[in-house]
Amino acid sequence: xxxxxxxxxxxxxxxxxxxxxxxxxxxxxxxxxxxxxxxALMSGNREAAEDVLAGDKAINDLEVExxxxxxxxxxxxxxxARDLRFLVxxxxxxxxxxxxxxxxxxxxxxAIRLLEMEAPPPVAPELEDMARRAKEMLAQSLDAxxxxxxxxxxxxxKADDAVDALHDSMFRILLTHMMADxxxxxxxxxxxxxxxNLERVADLATNISEDAVxxxxxxxxxxxxxx
Amino acid sequence: xxxxVPVVTVPLRAPxxxxxxxxxxxxxxxxxxxxxxxxxxxxxxxxxxxxxxTALIGPSGCGKSTYVRSINRINETLTGVRHEGTILxxxxxxxxxxxxxxxLRRRVGMVFQRSNPFPRSIYxxxxxxxxxxxxxxGGDLDELVETSLRxxxxxxxxxxxxxxxxxxxSGGQQQRLCIARALANKPDVLLLxxxxxALDPLSTQKIEELLVELRRDLTIVIVTHxxxxxxxxxxxxxxxxxxxxxxxxxxxxxxxxxREDRTDAYITGRFG
Numbered sequence: 001x002x003x004x005x006x007x008x009x010x011x012x013x014x015x016x017x018x019x020x021x022x023x024x025x026x027x028x029x030x031x032x033x034x035x036x037x038x039x040a041l042m043s044g045n046r047e048a049a050e051d052v053l054a055g056d057k058a059i060n061d062l063e064v065e066x067x068x069x070x071x072x073x074x075x076x077x078x079x080x081a082r083d084l085r086f087l088v089x090x091x092x093x094x095x096x097x098x099x100x101x102x103x104x105x106x107x108x109x110x111a112i113r114l115l116e117m118e119a120p121p122p123v124a125p126e127l128e129d130m131a132r133r134a135k136e137m138l139a140q141s142l143d144a145x146x147x148x149x150x151x152x153x154x155x156x157x158k159a160d161d162a163v164d165a166l167h168d169s170m171f172r173i174l175l176t177h178m179m180a181d182x183x184x185x186x187x188x189x190x191x192x193x194x195x196x197n198l199e200r201v202a203d204l205a206t207n208i209s210e211d212a213v214x215x216x217x218x219x220x221x222x223x224x225x226x227x
Numbered sequence: 228x229x230x231x232v233p234v235v236t237v238p239l240r241a242p243x244x245x246x247x248x249x250x251x252x253x254x255x256x257x258x259x260x261x262x263x264x265x266x267x268x269x270x271x272x273x274x275x276x277x278x279x280x281t282a283l284i285g286p287s288g289c290g291k292s293t294y295v296r297s298i299n300r301i302n303e304t305l306t307g308v309r310h311e312g313t314i315l316x317x318x319x320x321x322x323x324x325x326x327x328x329x330x331l332r333r334r335v336g337m338v339f340q341r342s343n344p345f346p347r348s349i350y351x352x353x354x355x356x357x358x359x360x361x362x363x364x365g366g367d368l369d370e371l372v373e374t375s376l377r378x379x380x381x382x383x384x385x386x387x388x389x390x391x392x393x394x395x396x397s398g399g400q401q402q403r404l405c406i407a408r409a410l411a412n413k414p415d416v417l418l419l420x421x422x423x424x425a426l427d428p429l430s431t432q433k434i435e436e437l438l439v440e441l442r443r444d445l446t447i448v449i450v451t452h453x454x455x456x457x458x459x460x461x462x463x464x465x466x467x468x469x470x471x472x473x474x475x476x477x478x479x480x481x482x483x484x485x486r487e488d489r490t491d492a493y494i495t496g497r498f499g
Contacts, residue, residue, distance in 0.1 A: 009496030078455055080482045080494045218484025 012077045019069055019090055020146045026062040026097045027142040031135045033059070033104035034201060038131040041111040041194060044121040052108035059101035066094035082148070085218065089211040093145055096204040100138065103197040103204075110190045110197075119187045126173065127191070130166045130198040133159065137205035144209055150216030156209035157221070163202035170195040250277040252446040253298060253416060258312035260293055260302065267293040269470045270312065275463070280438060280447045282457035282478065285467035286493065291450045294467065295418045298448065299335035300328055317415065333360055336409030340421040342401035344393035344408070349376075349385050352393045352404055356412040371411055379407035380437045399430025403437065410441075417441065419449040423456065435460050454494055458482045466490045 033055050040048035070087045073079065079087055114122075137156050144153035174188040174195075210222045253275035260268040268290045275281050283291040296302040298314060300321060314321050321331055333356065344352050353372045357363040363371060372389070376382040381403045385396070393404055402422055409417055419438070423431040438447055439460055451457050457464050458478060465475035466487075474487045485491045492498050 012496070080454065080458070081485055081491045083495045084483060 012073070012079070012083075015069070015073060016083065016086060019066065019073070019087075022062060022066050022069070023090060023093055023097070024142060024146060026059060026066065026094060027138060029055070029059050029062070030097045030100040030104070031138055033101055034107070034131060034135055034138075034198075037104040037107035037111065038128065040108055041114070042121055042128065044111070044115055046112060046115050049108040049111040049115075052104055056101045056105045059098055063094045063098040067091055070094075082215070085215045086148075089145060089215050092211055093142075093208050096207050100201050100204050103201050106197045107194050110194050114187060114190055117187060117190075119190075122191055124170070124173075124191065126166050126170050127194060127198070130163055130170070130195065130202075133163050133166070134198050134201040134205065137163070137202050138208075141205040141208035141212060144212035145215060148212065148216040150213045150219075153209040153212035153216065154221070157206050157213075160202050160206045163199055167195050167199040251275065252277040252317060253448070254315045255294075255297075256313045256315070258294075258297065258310065258314055260290075260297055260310045261308060262293075262305065263307040267470055268297070268310075271472050273465055273472055273475055275446060275448060277446055278442060278444060279462040280442050280449060280460055281463045281465060282461035283448065283450045283465050283467060284452075284454060284457050284493075285473075286498075287452075289467040290470040291465075291467045292420050295337075295420055295448055295450055298416070298418055299332045299337055301332070301337065303328075329360070333412040334414050335416045335418060336412060336414035337418045337420070338402065338405045338409060338422050340424055342398060342405050342425075344396070344401050344404050346392065346394055348390045349393050349396070349404060350389040353407050353411045356408060360412065375407040375411040376404075378410050378441065379403045380433060380440070381407055397430070399426050399433060402426060402430070402434060406434075406437065406441075414445070416446045416448065419447065421450055421452060424452060431456070454482075466493060468493070 033052055036048055036055070037052045039045070040052060070090045074084075074087055077083075137159050140152060140159075141156045143149065144156060171192060174192050178185045178188045207222075210220075213219060213221050251274045255271050255273050258268060258271045259266065271290075271294060283294060285291050293302060297310065298316075298321070302308055310322070316331070316335065319326070345355065347355075350372055353375050354363075354368050357368065357371055373382060373386075376385060381400060384400060385391075385404075393401065396404060406417070406422075423434045426434065435456065438449065441447065442462075449457075449461065461478045463475060464478045464481040466473045466481065466485075466489075468489055474481065474485060474490045476486070480486075481490065482494060485494065
């Protein structure tokens with residue numbers, strides 16, 4: 001098969017590559033926000049938490065930019081097959097990444113509220129583990145999407161179970177604390193919120209991975225569609 | 228007492244694209260074709276469903292025009308050509324000894340890239356086929372001409388000037404006249420080889436609307452280089468490459484998730 005491309009198509013494919021880069025930038029920023037929000041929580045650093053609130057704007061702006069470019073390419077290039085799947089996926093992925101930013105903000109807000117309660121920084125290795133896993137899932141899901149790697153996408157989907165299990169574990173730990181000492185209820189509920197936010201980040205990474213599988217294989221695996 | 232609310236379960240599966248009636252009008256089995264020593268088609272096996280539009284796509288020289296030109300045996304007017312395999316029209320082998328080629332071409336009408344009306348009146352262009360083949364004349368012929376022009380969505384534009392030379396019509400009108408000329412022979416199948424490639428967008432749109440309309444009672448096979456056109460109007464799309472059929476399937480599937488990498492590469496412009 002000859003690898004001949006018309007100038008128009010080459011230009012279009014360059015634009016698709018630029019869009020991929022924007023998504024990777026967006027993902028990197030989202031991971032950084034999650035990282036910083038968890039550090040702010042663990043170290044009780046108000047400034048770091050406030051930085052996260054400010055940092056979310058850049059992700060929101062990137063979401064609008066990805067969507068603007070994708071819609072314009074859909075309208076002007078009328079893409080098909082893999083390119084069509086990529087552009088529709090890019091719109092969904094950017095929306096998922098924007099939500100990740102919102103979850104980082106929620107965690108940072110929890111960190112600030114905990115500081116206002118004058119509660120000590122939490123000692124919860126499960127939370128750190130959840131944050132590490134959720135970030136890793138996010139990075140891998142974006143890798144799977146930008147490289148159209150269906151096998152990696154499926155792997156990331158499986159990794160979600162471990163994060164769900166950690167969330168359940170957090171719930172049980174915090175419940176025990178609250179029953180033992182009702183004075184910890186407010187603080188524990190706040191940490192439960194943090195855990196819930198991390199669990200949602202892993203869900204969003206799963207969504208992105210499902211889109212990666214669709215992009216790579218043209219197969220829908222959402223909601224056990226494949227079964 | 229209020230009636231219980233019925234529970235509607237939506238099946239979790241991709242919607243099927245209708246291919247019209249499931250009856251197969253045209254079928255080729257392992258069909259190959261040679262121009263002299265050059266093989267243009269290599270073992271094409273394809274089913275074409277009744278009352279559906281099938282689009283043939285592929286880069287220049289891939290064999291798609293040779294394939295449609297084989298369906299009404301118009302290729303055989305060239306010297307040094309030969310074929311292997313079969314093409315069945317309503318289960319009859321079109322190469323069977325005793326098949327009347329003129330009758331075959333009446334049943335399988337063809338419209339080419341460049342409109343080619345006879346340098347005669349609009350009326351005569353449409354009337355010629357039935358006059359020669361069935362001896363139709365008078366009121367019957369007038370009626371057939373009107374019906375054919377109506378079916379090709381040209382009647383309103385030409386009804387007051389049927390005696391005018393067909394060459395005075397615009398390119399798009401001439402192409403619709405050629406479709407009317409084919410329809411006057413009451414064909415089962417209409418073959419079109421890039422019928423809109425020389426037309427402006429508005430005339431192209433009229434041809435496309437016309438084909439979708441005609442699909443109600445005709446089996447249509449269209450060769451097109453315009454992928455958007457194939458996507459817009461066809462039920463089934465077949466991708467040809469280097470004389471082979473790479474992939475055929477519901478148009479929706481071919482343009483969203485083709486099974487073959489070569490199809491994907493072609494329709495996303497990564498080669499060809």
